[in-house]
Amino acid sequence: MKSWITYTLSALILVGGGFSAYELNDHWSAPVVHAESKLGSPGTTEKLDAKPDLKEMIRESQKRVVSIEVILPEETSLGSGFLYNDKGDIVTNAHVVADALGVQVKTSDTNVYEGKVIGISVEKDIAVVRVDALAGKEPIAVDKESKVEVGDEVMAFGSPLGLDNTVTTGIISGVDRDFDIDTVKYRGLYQISAPITHGNSGGPLVLESNGKVIGINSAGNDQGSIGFSIPYRQVASMIEEWSLHPDKKLAEESSSMNGEAAFGAGYTKETLSEDAQYLVNYFYESLDSGDYVSAYSVLGSDWQTKTSYEKFREGYLHTQSVAVTQSSILSATEKEAQVAVLIEAWEGGGDEPKLSKYKLTYTVRVENGSIKIITGKGKKAS
Incomplete structure (x- = not known):
């Protein structure tokens, strides 16, 4: 790496969620909050201070951005990527996955x-990782047609410094930037003002005007005040060719140690605490945006067995707005964490909804290799 440029990418944790009722029980035969709502249907009742389209655009993009961890011959590597098709293919930077012996995405x-690397160009700093488990999932939209100009507003997604699901905003501050880093020859890059730093490499640069990927975040300075992205249109044909004709030898080599990759090695007390707190926030943010499928998916198997998706969804249909205002870890081990949150929810009928506050505690536990929200309890706060 050169003295003032480091490989990079970006991402932001959003918090929120929908909420309605008076208390939770320990048996979870009902939704997280189980009193009947006095609110009308979302189809006929507007949320207070309706969110701008930008927030929905950020959320939808974040759902298709991943963190990547790679086992190398002598170390591990961290980066980001994005789901670009329905085959489970992830676009990232070559420098994130070059010489990989094992690849896992979160x-x-x-x-x-x-995952496994199915195509790579070190010179262009582009690679594609195939994750079979993500086949059939909706990808993020890409844009290889729009003419990008200085001043266009953009969003950079990724996992800088290990902070999963981060987004930074800025503008296109320059075009057609050229430079070399070791064997990589960067040509015609977008220069961006959206801050990016270590761990951002491979994440998408999204054009704010249409919500589509226009670039792959690839390099930035040490202060994170300036970044560079590879225009997607430059590498689109290469990416598509790898997806159609995967390199089988490369795929085999890059998945030889998948079972030993860091994500699969188990949680520490610290990493479980971080992910547990994030997961509860993700749960509420999903509810708040009306994404009940995503919220339901993070509940433990026992909870889902006792509460059908239809019943779960019904418990939130009349929620207007909610926000997680405080979140903390009460206790944690390598397998389980207790997360305390304070919720502010707008609820009530007619044109005069009331603001209510709730204190809740959730148990988050490792289940079948992933963390899930197992139980919760709470009460209305004064």
């Missing part, structure tokens, strides 16, 4: 999956 809901 999605926005903290699930971890094994």
Whole structure:
């Protein structure tokens, strides 16, 4: 790496969620909050201070951005990527996965999956990782047609410094930037003002005007105040060719140690604490945006057995707005964490909803290799 440029990418944790009722029980035969709501249907009742489209765009993009962890011959590597098709193919930087012996990706809901490199160009700094478990999932939209100009507003997604699901915003501050780093020849890059730093490499640069990927975040300075992205249109044909004709030898070599990759090696007390706190916030943010499928998916198997998706969804249909205002870890081990949150929820009928506060505690536990929300309890706060 050169003295003032380091490989990079970006991402932001959003918090939130939908909420309605008076208390939780320990048996979980009902939704997280189980009193009847006095609110009308979302189809006929507007949320207070309706969120701008930008927030929904960020959330939808984040769901398709992943963290990547790679086993190398002598160390591990961290980066980011994004799901670009329905085959489970992830676009990232070559410098993230070059010489990989094992690759694992972590999605926005903290699930971890094994991957394999199916195409790579070190010179262009582009690679594709196939994750079979993500086949059939909706990808993020890409844009190889729009003419990008200085001043266009953009968002950079990724996992800088290990902070999963981060987004930074800025503008295109320059175009057609050229430079070399070791054997990589960067040509015609977008220069961006959105801060990016270590761990951001491979994440998508999204054009704010249409919510589509226009670049792959690849390099930045040490202060994170300036970054560079590879235009997607430059490498689109290469990426598509790898997806159609995967390199089988490369795939085999890059998955030889998947079972020993860091994500699969188990949680520490610290990493479980971080992911548990994030997962509860993700749960509420999903509810708040009306994404009940994502919220339901992070519940433990016992909870889902006792509460059908239809019943779970019904418990939140009349929630207007909610926010997680405080979150903390009460206790944690390598397998389980207790997360305390304070919720502010707008609820009530007619045109005068009331603001209510709730204190809740959730148990988050490792289940079948992934963390899930197992139980919760709470009460209305004064």
